[in-house]
Amino acid sequence: MLQLIIFVLSCCSLVQCQLPSLLLLPPVVRLPILKGDVLKLECINTYKGSASPLSFRKDDMDILVGNDMGYQITTTSTTSPRDDTVTITTKTLIKNATTFADEGSYTCYLDEPILRRSIIHIVIVDIRPQHAMFSDSGYLFSDSRPVTLSYEIRGWPDSVEFSWQGFNDQDLIDGGKYQTFNNGTLVINNPNWDDLGEYKCIVTFNPSSFVEKTVITPKPVALRGGPKIVSRDIVQGTKLELNCKARGFPKPTIQWFKDGNELNTTVRLHFSDFEGTANGKLIIFNPTDNDAGEYVCVAGNDVERFNTEKYLHVTNKPTTSRQMQPTARQETRDFASIAFYVAESIASLLGVLVVILVVYICIARWKRQSSTYEHNEVAGSTAPTAERPECVPLQTV
Numbered sequence: 001m002l003q004l005i006i007f008v009l010s011c012c013s014l015v016q017c018q019l020p021s022l023l024l025l026p027p028v029v030r031l032p033i034l035k036g037d038v039l040k041l042e043c044i045n046t047y048k049g050s051a052s053p054l055s056f057r058k059d060d061m062d063i064l065v066g067n068d069m070g071y072q073i074t075t076t077s078t079t080s081p082r083d084d085t086v087t088i089t090t091k092t093l094i095k096n097a098t099t100f101a102d103e104g105s106y107t108c109y110l111d112e113p114i115l116r117r118s119i120i121h122i123v124i125v126d127i128r129p130q131h132a133m134f135s136d137s138g139y140l141f142s143d144s145r146p147v148t149l150s151y152e153i154r155g156w157p158d159s160v161e162f163s164w165q166g167f168n169d170q171d172l173i174d175g176g177k178y179q180t181f182n183n184g185t186l187v188i189n190n191p192n193w194d195d196l197g198e199y200k201c202i203v204t205f206n207p208s209s210f211v212e213k214t215v216i217t218p219k220p221v222a223l224r225g226g227p228k229i230v231s232r233d234i235v236q237g238t239k240l241e242l243n244c245k246a247r248g249f250p251k252p253t254i255q256w257f258k259d260g261n262e263l264n265t266t267v268r269l270h271f272s273d274f275e276g277t278a279n280g281k282l283i284i285f286n287p288t289d290n291d292a293g294e295y296v297c298v299a300g301n302d303v304e305r306f307n308t309e310k311y312l313h314v315t316n317k318p319t320t321s322r323q324m325q326p327t328a329r330q331e332t333r334d335f336a337s338i339a340f341y342v343a344e345s346i347a348s349l350l351g352v353l354v355v356i357l358v359v360y361i362c363i364a365r366w367k368r369q370s371s372t373y374e375h376n377e378v379a380g381s382t383a384p385t386a387e388r389p390e391c392v393p394l395q396t397v
Contacts (some may be wrong), residue, residue, distance in 0.1 A: 018170050021046045024108045024118035032156055032205045033102070034216050035126040039095040043108030043118070046088050063093065071095050084104035096244040100155070126154040127184075127203060129221035147191045149221045151201055160184075161207040165200040172199075189224070189345040196225045196247050224248045229297050242282040243274045244297035252299035254279040259293045379380070 025042040033039050044053050056063040056073065065073045072094045080086035095102055103124045109117035130150040153160065164172040172178045172186070179187040184203075188195055200221035206212040225247035233314040244254050254277055261303050263282070265271060274280030277299075284291055 002124065022110055022116045022118050023106065024106075024120055026120070028214075030121045030123060030206075030212065032123045032125045032214050032216065033098050034218060035099065035124050035155075037095050039093075039098050039102060039122065041093045041106055041108070041120065043091045043093075043112055045091075046086060046089060048085055048087070051087075051089070052112050054089060055109055055110060055111070056091065056093050059104045070097075098124055098186075100126070103155070104165060112159050123155055125156045125205075125216070126152075126215070127218040128152045128154075129201075129219055131222045131224060146179075147188045147195075149186045149188070149199055149201070149223060151218065151221065153184060153203070156205060159206060159208065161204040163204075165202065167197055169200070188219075191223070193225060193247075196223050198222050199299045222248065229295065237286060240284040240287050240291070242284075242295060244277070244280045244282070244295075244299065245275065245296070246277060246280065246299035248299060248301050251320055252277065252301045255298045255300070256282050257296040257298065260296075 011229065015194060023044040023046075025044065041056070045054050050132065054075070056071075058069075063069070063071050063073065067073075072092075074092045074094075075089065076092075077087055077089045080088055091108070093106070101120055105119055105121050107117050107119050128151065130148075130152060132147045132149050151162075160182070162182055162184050164178070164180055166172050172180065174180045177189055177191070181187075184251055185203065186199060186201070199222070200217060200220045203216045203218065205214040205216070225245065229244055242256075244256075246252050246254065246258045251267070256271070263269060268285045270283045270285075271279040272283065282295070
């Protein structure tokens with residue numbers, strides 16, 4: 001600022017210009033200001049001795065200190081570093097957040113015997129980013145159709161040039177992957193998840209004029225992903241998981257709705273993270289018929305809300321044909337198992353019967369031989385005595 005003033009004074013000394021001199025900064029005839037940005041004008045009066053007060057006027061209406069239009073007016077004075085007899089007075093106008101009502105002609109004037117004034121025309125431009133995304137239908141990425149990012153400019157009919165930058169402020173070269181147009185449009189061919197992110201557009205007004213050239217960088221435009229619900233139909237008696245695949249800039253938050261009503265955590269219903277996004281996963285334990293309906297995943301950030309929906313049905317847990325009707329191999333295997341069990345049972349029963357029969361025969365023989373021995377003793381028979389019988393087990397072949 002001070003260097004510019006010194007430069008102006010030097011020029012005046014070279015051309016022998018007379019004081020006072022009046023300068024309005026920035027030194028352009030037309031100045032585009034992005035809606036919402038700061039408007040700052042400086043009116044500089046350089047003089048010797050005394051001078052009339054500086055004033056600002058907008059469209060022939062004086063802007064006073066303490067005005068109700070939101071303009072801040074301040075005044076400062078200093079002595080020239082080259083000539084201590086020269087005084088430099090600067091009157092500053094600031095509007096912190098411009099609107100379309102701030103468009104117009106601003107005049108800095110000095111009412112002396114001869115009216116001195118400098119005029120600048122302020123044009124408020126509105127540059128709105130047109131974001132892009134893909135939806136649950138698979139738009140963009142399923143068939144690799146090009147995606148278009150653009151800016152809508154309002155309020156500037158003159159010449160404008162656009163240039164684009166991708167991640168890490170890397171310039172995008174027109175041709176191949178990217179196509180740029182001088183209407184604020186960027187086309188990305190064959191998009192994929194790696195292309196998601198923010199893209200910056202640099203807008204140059206009056207590009208052919210060195211003095212009038214103005215460069216404005218609006219808010220980045222975003223290529224978002226989703227939201228997309230990844231799921232399957234509900235089956236009773238199983239666990240259902242719905243995943244909301246979304247990527248936005250800034251990072252979005254997820255909300256779930258069913259039939260228009262927001263879902264909250266219950267005993268059967270839980271939320272968890274999915275791919276780094278909070279509440280991106282919806283879990284329903286033991287789903288029933290009442291869980292059928294239209295589920296909506298809403299992703300949002302401070303830029304915009306975007307959503308997708310999916311209708312889910314509830315079906316009974318199916319019984320497979322293998323479970324309902326056994327195969328011939330299964331029937332043979334089952335029959336063999338039953339036959340083996342029956343044979344084993346019969347063999348065990350026969351074994352018991354054989355043991356009982358052997359014990360019965362042994363006892364009968366023992367009783368018969370014992371009776372014969374006792375009879376011989378009573379009769380005093382001189383015949384050789386028979387030995388006491390012993391029970392000899394039968395030999396089985």
